[in-house]
Amino acid sequence: MIVNLANISYLSTPAQPNGAVADEQLGGHLQQILAGRQLSALFQPIVQMQTGTIIGYEGLIRGPSDSPLHSPLRLFQAARTLNLTQEVEFLCRCVVLERFAELALPGKLFLNVSPECLLPQRDGKLSHTLEIVRQAGLQPDQLVIELTENQPTYDYEQMRNAVLHYRELGFEIAIDDLGEGFSSLRLWSELRPEYVKVDMHFIQGVNSDPVKLQFVRSIQEIAEKSNTLVIAEGIEQQAELLVLRDLGVAFAQGYHLGRPHANPAKALPAEVAKALSRNGVSVYPQQTAENQTASIMKLLHKVAAVPPTMNNNDVYDIFLADPKLLIIPVVENDKPLGLISRFEMIDHFARPYQRELYGKKSCKQFMDSKPLVADKSTSLQDLSFRMVESDAHHLFNGFIITDRGRYLGMGTGHDLMREITQMQINAARYANPLTQLPGNVPINEHIDRLLQSGTKFWACYCDLDHFKPFNDVYGYRRGDDVIQITGRILTSHTDRDRDFVGHIGGDDFMILFQSEDWEERCRAILDEFAACVTEFYSNEDRERGGYISEDRQGKKVFYSLMSLSLGVIKVAPRQYYSHHQIATSASEAKKQAKKIHGNSLFLDRRDGPGR
Known part of the structure; x- marks a missing residue:
């Protein structure tokens, strides 16, 4: 107790009114x-x-x-x-x-x-x-x-x-x-x-x-x-x-x-x-692909700054002394004023009489006075948006990192793009950026939790039929719309607390059912997909039940309207021992489902791997 x-x-x-009373x-x-x-x-x-x-x-x-x-x-x-x-x-x-x-x-x-x-x-x-x-x-x-x-x-x-x-x-x-x-x-x-x-x-x-x-x-x-x-x-x-x-x-x-x-x-x-x-495992909440809040401090390089009183000859000598130095920041009283580019300065000094005219003048003469400046708390994602929207030369010049307006150092556009690319790759493994559904890593982790718990479940591999030719004819934007609505349909017919929906990639999905009525849910998924997919076709293609596209040999081929194939395996306790075995068996069941014309559900009734 x-x-x-x-x-x-x-x-x-x-305090109450008339406190003393x-x-x-x-x-x-x-x-x-x-x-x-x-x-x-x-x-x-x-x-x-x-x-x-x-x-x-x-x-x-x-x-x-x-x-x-x-x-x-x-x-x-x-x-x-x-x-x-x-x-x-x-x-x-x-x-x-x-x-x-x-x-x-x-x-x-x-x-x-x-x-x-x-x-x-x-x-x-x-x-x-x-x-x-x-x-x-x-x-x-x-x-x-x-x-x-x-x-x-x-x-x-x-x-x-x-x-x-x-x-x-x-x-x-x-x-x-x-x-x-x-x-x-x-x-x-x-x-x-x-x-x-x-x-x-x-x-x-x-x-x-x-x-x-x-x-x-x-x-x-x-x-x-x-x-x-x-x-x-x-x-x-x-x-x-x-x-x-x-x-x-x-x-x-x-x-x-x-x-x-x-x-x-x-x-x-x-x-x-x-x-x-009750046996089974709960479905853990997942980080989304948009949760990318890493600070730009990981890109910080300590680059010595020069004051605006330094003349161009002295700055030029600094560049000559360090062939790898590409940018020099100009800072006065800890406040960044601009950037001097190695190639801009060399280009000016290579012209007739430029060095004689400007060599002893302030380095502000050749300075970019509107550099890209970001506070150290700025996220990589926000900075990348600013970089894309800014003039192209900022990608080469890089950006100044400050702490409440005081100069800290520099970051390069190359480092920023590398980090953003790596974040996108990692995000795709954990959450698909198109559907926001969990990716391969969470799918495998959930399968492993199910196997360790010794509970019974059903693994359902979901795949769209004729998706690639649809993309070729209607474009990738329309294809993305189909993938997104497929993800929403799958999610809407599952129990969010017991059934796990993941996006393997492309037009491939995985559902890990603990719901005993999994088959009824699958039938409902197929019915809703059949009703919704026709909206993505032209009236002409909808009326004739398909469309013309070229195959890999360049021949004109008639393709039926897209359909959804669901291949299911039942996983009993101690029947499988790894998510690799589950993935292989579910993929085989999906292939059998795709042999059935139209929207289809196939349950593999064989016992476990290696059968």
Whole structure:
């Protein structure tokens, strides 16, 4: 059971009108609550992911229902204003402990305490907690002291000593709201708690946000290495629950598992327990091809600048001394003024009398005064757009990199194009830029996860028939439209939480079904594709059911309207051992489907590879 005390005890609300009068009124209510022990406890379950059993409860405090201090936010704001925070916290602990014991709830009590109240010299009453626990008929090993940090902690040595003291008494330690507090990661490193609770901000939407997924995955990896158990709080959807289960997160909490209640259930709702017991893996959110935010700092070259007072003869000598130097920036008081091109200067000095006329004049004479300048925070993608829209000479001259207007160095157009090209190649492997569907790497990773889980699934290879001649006749832009709509059709007929849709490349797609009704979904895909594809043809071709195009030998050939072929293999546990085998078998099934005229579905009923 978790008593959520420090969570709420250090929050504040805006000042009320007529503050002194309001404080006096709230003070009267608070004194009545303390004198009459007018607090009640609600409990919310915490669930073990792999078994679905409840391992404890979080206790939430409420004031009297007819009081302005019913809300815990108002209750603890009043306590802080009147310097009664410790008294209110102590009463909360008593009420929740006693009610927890009275209800005989299973599992542990996680008792939330702010770090500053954990220290003995600041809270004499916390040392009485052990006595209260025993009076309630509980044992210390049923309690976990959960540290909620709403104010910064600096005295880590004193914190370690306090934690050691409570561990020696039999309590365990947890850190609450990891990712929200001031230094919760430092606390984790210093105290080595038995549990960490990940803040709900990183949990809600984890099934659709790749950044949140990576955050939780990183926390889980740290937890495994430090023998810490992770509790994910704030779960409101089944998809969130299953993604977290697949990541290996130990425990879960949230409205989807059970709302706070004065007399909570001692078992999970049947539908939640069924979902947790179901075999299979969840579909992880994917990074899109557009998520290219790398900074241009990786292109930075330290290039010595010259002041505008330097004459052209001296700049020319610098170029002669370094044959590889192509550009010299002109900078005054750290502010970039322009660029001098090696070839521009040599070209000028090669003309009759140019050196005699301009050699002793300022180097600004031959300077490009409108160079391409970008701050160090500029992304590679944004800079490439600017480069394309700028004059062509910027691609050769390169660009100046600044830090809030101060000169840092140079970048070359060649380096920029190389990085952008590599990013596009990498992006295509992870997410197809045309459809934004996952590419080959995520497809293979998901297949490997399915194989490791030992679950049954179906691999469906999807391929368009007569796509290349369609491209030849109608153009690549129309072909791209067909590929995009095919991706949308495939996605619309799959379960986003159970079925994985990937884009292998070109007009090839892969669906990894866990849905038992996969065949019905495939038929719906074929029906919708047949209805939509005719829109991409001219009226004449649509009426005659095809079009004329040249084959590879240059002969005129009649092609039917495009159709979609689906080749499916069923993958039973331990039937295949790698994504390579899956890809080979699914490709063979696709070839069989393409032998069937029109939109077709072929299921390979043979048993496994090498059959």
